[in-house]
Amino acid sequence: MRPSGRLLRAFKGWLDTRAVVRVAGADAAAFLQGAVTNDVRALREGGDAAYCATLTPKGKIFADAFVRLAGSESDEFLLDVDREKSSEFLRALRMLSLRKRVTIEDANEHRVVVASADADVGDSSARAVRRDERLEQLGFRGIVPASDAAWRDAVADAHARTRIALGVAEGASELANALPLECNFDALNGVSFTKGCYVGQENTARQRFRGVVRKRIAPFVAIEPGARAPSVGGKIVNERGDVVGDVIAAIEDEDAVLGLVRARMSFIRAHVAGEPGSAFRIADGARVGVEPPSWWPTEWLDAAEE
Template structure:
């Protein structure tokens, strides 16, 4: 699959203004948005390449927003759920961007590249989120630009350290640790199936120059494999179908370090803090598998419990084709729905979910 490298280009047709409330599971009302394409099921060889050897993939499902200017860090600090004011050059951080009601509009991986703070975001929400953030810059010395056209985003998974050592002088030794080199930034992200994973983001020309060398050692596979690995790592991603559906704790962002409860105010902060300290988190995200394919099993689909078929008990957060068949899911549900009975996709008589163990523990809710 040695196809030309694609950039994580922004979505020019997703022109929704963040100032317009989003309709449940859809585009902001009165606006249009282009969904991410449904990626074909990867071949068995592509799954095997990651688990048995090492592979890389061009992650066209992401875009990159660059925040520049003297006030970029402080501006983002007042908008996102995590601390960007003290973000150093050696680390990356997960963060969310919430509405005033504490519901997630987007999720980011954030890091510094020189004086720039970069935000990796799902491509289908990038334009709306960038526009909304820009509305609040006001007098701050900060500017948000779409850097997707100049940058490429590569995911690497499996036995990839030898291949990467030919590009970077040093490799990150811990999750969300970052190193920089002439070819861009390399960030280690959470393992999946106990396999190492890295994100490599850099100038398109620089990355393309290294591709022949990379292909000698690693197989290029579909970006759909990365979506699957993210799900198996238990790391939710906010895409357009689930905009404004979840408070951060509902998608385990507090457990994943995407929320700093000691930082100052940001949109929705009171709702997020109240949920944390009053013990009102009654919904969480779990890992599951269900029969089907991605043309019918998609983010935003509602879930129903066998004991209460009349109303939804949860929602699919992310979905990806699974190695062993069916679709692997991250699903947000009422905690009570996991105690007995069964959970089904689309309707109480729909396909039953088979729940799997997350690779991390969740706090005991009171």
């Protein structure tokens, strides 16, 4: 199930599902370095942004974020975060920042998160809107002044459809309480294995060292006409009735029903290989096809275990 053109959508505008948080101060870079999964030091060396997550002490995702330098100042950062989680995110960062020389504040009044399917972002935004760090197919993304009239249209639905068709989860409703490698952060440039310590690092490092990730997020498409989108939290099962995984996102329109499932890799491997009994369906619903997207490393399926 490689995403065909009919499953993707053009988009350009404001991502109204995202919010902006500002982190600034003499300790801002060091503070973020110890709070998120990726290496924010690369931003000082010319990187556009660092896609990352903050984790719970047990290593599960609390929130995802894109960290960007605000202008040329190395002690001021802008974070693109899930709007529904932004208040909790602010509180969590402030708890971590005790005795640090940092200011952490809501920046939504003056800035918005934007995305575009192509590089036509205008001269005023060319430096602020850059290639999405996760996948080239996700286009361009950045943070711009809220007053910039070129980005007034909201495009969250079209962007989400393209993202889901590509097999990329985003936001608390899709990522929370999962492990970063289950959410494919290792292939989406969302985690550094060479930086220093950060909250929740031990479980992530242990999972990588063992070389086995038993569950991952993958895209699915209904393969029956008239299918209805399953509810988030619904189950996908195989022909034997084994639970393959949980639906974490689903979209339904006139063209298709598609979504994301956090599924056991052993079942995906059997499904791709066409083994007997390995066809998938929504529990009490339509048949669905699940195929690893083209950006998945081939060794992920090779390493799948029961």
